Amino acid sequence: MLSGVAGVFEWAHQWWAVLSWLVMFVFLAGAVVEMYDREWGRYLLVGGWVVLALFWVSSIYQFVFDQKSITEGIAVVAAIPLSLYVGYLLATGRDRLLMISRGVAVAWLIYLPLSTVPFLRDPLIAVVTDQTAVVLSLIGADFSVVAGNNFPADISLAEPPQSYHQSFFFQFPERNGGYNIVYTIKMACTGVGSMAIFGGLIAAVRAPLKRKLKALAAAVGIIWVLNIARNVFIAYTFGYQRLQVFPDAVMSAFGLQTHLEVSYIVADRIIAQFLSVAALVGITYIVVMQLPEVLAIVEEGLYVITRKEYDLQKALGVGVRADGGVEE
Template sequence: MVLGFVGAFEWAHQWWGPLSWLVLLVFLVGTLAEAYDRRLARYVLASGWGVLALFWVSAIYQFVFDQKSITEGIAVVAAIPLSLYVGYLLASGRDRLIVVSRAVAVAWLIYLPFSALPFLRNPLISIVTDQTAAVLSLLGADFEVIAGNNFPADLGPAEPVEPYHKTFFFHVPGVRAISYTIMMACTGVGSMAIFGGLIGAVRAPLARKLRALAVAVGIIWVLNIARNVFIAYSFGYQRLQVFPEFVMSTFGVNRVEVSYIVADRILAQFLSVIALVAITYIVIKLLPEVLVVVEEALYVLTGSEYDLRSALDVETRDDRDPAHHEETA
């Protein structure tokens, strides 16, 4: 029965790609329609949230069963009812959520091309790999970087990696050679897209928007390289063999993979959440207009209205997004 349950999500995962493009299409159409017919835009965007819920269903297998990610798994599962609820609120006339929908459109427009188009994705992975390798070298790590599947015949990973991936190859005495692969999820572009959407969705002077974006992207880039170095070093040298029996039984991994699970799936992801909250605060200080998106997100989560401007001691200018003023039609 359990295998059948997992198999259903594995089947749904095949629609991940088509649904990701459909999400982008519907949200872009709704965002463009806002300039001509706000009522039409509301219903198009509401349907977009329904499509987004289906996308999250297709993502369950990857994050929950394949990657065994606690943070991302919980987020994906929670995103399904939340997406449906946002669509319901929007269709019911809460027009302030249009700006949140616009943030999704911008974020998706940033992330999806990097994820799907090789001429953008491959150089990004190479740059992140090179910078991670440079920092590891400064720490005195002994490794080599392998492109694609060019591993020694007897030391390749259990599952083949994509040709465009780059892998750090560590030789540890007494342990089978350990590999840590840099893939799209290791580039930080997902977090950058979130803040790109947040900043791009609101109406504010371009100079302040660019400044906030530059600060957010810069911080994310540095922290992401630090994250990759931490995971690669901890896993490659087996530095985090913490509660191995518990980790092996909980995540279904072998003893060598314990350090990776602790470094990536537990510590790095937990710290990433804290970092995202801190970066959000910095962006709010630089671009208070984004508070309309944050306030609406809190409303969806709690059902209560919030005025964070006074709480955070920030002021927005008169060019604040008109979607902040709720209207019905």
């Protein structure tokens, strides 16, 4: 039964790349048209939310069945009805959702080229790998950096490496009969997804450029530092097998083939991902303190989830003038 369901989503996953570009183009077209004709722009953006829902369907296999990510799996599944619901609200006249739609357009415009265009993607992965390696060296880790994406245990020469991926290779011939651990730095390890989200939020609101740039710099800087720390934590605890917590239970719950994967699952799929959610909430608060206009998007997001109106500006004691300035 489960294998049949996985097969359906695996088939849907083949459309992931096409749908990701279609999402960007439809949202961008809608955002541009909406500046000149609100109603036609609305129609395009409603279509964008429908395409986005299909994109999330195509992503289920990757996050739920392949990566076995609890946080991302729940988020992807929940995003399907939420995307359709946002499209419905927008179609029936909820104009404040036009702002969120513009934010999605900008976020996709930031993320997709950076994650797919080689001359943008490859240097980014290399820089993140180099900085992670520096910190790992400072804490005394013994490793080598190799090209490839072989994961999670012994490197297999039968699999041609992805040249733009970089991996940390840990060798322990004296432990448990000897084993090799490979932790790969992929696009998901760069933090660009989170940066794109905040870039979209900040770009979508109307406010003085100076404050928008200040908020963006704060968000990107914090995300970058925390992301390097996350990579170091996962590489070290996985490479040195420091988190072999309830290995039998973890292997059973996540369908793992070897005990060597347990530390990675605990470090990344459980600890790091839940801490990332908490970090995003904290970064949002910092951005709001610099750019209170973002609260309008947060309020609208809460409305979509709860169907209740919120006044977060009043709750947090900040206000925004109609001219885009902050009330003193």
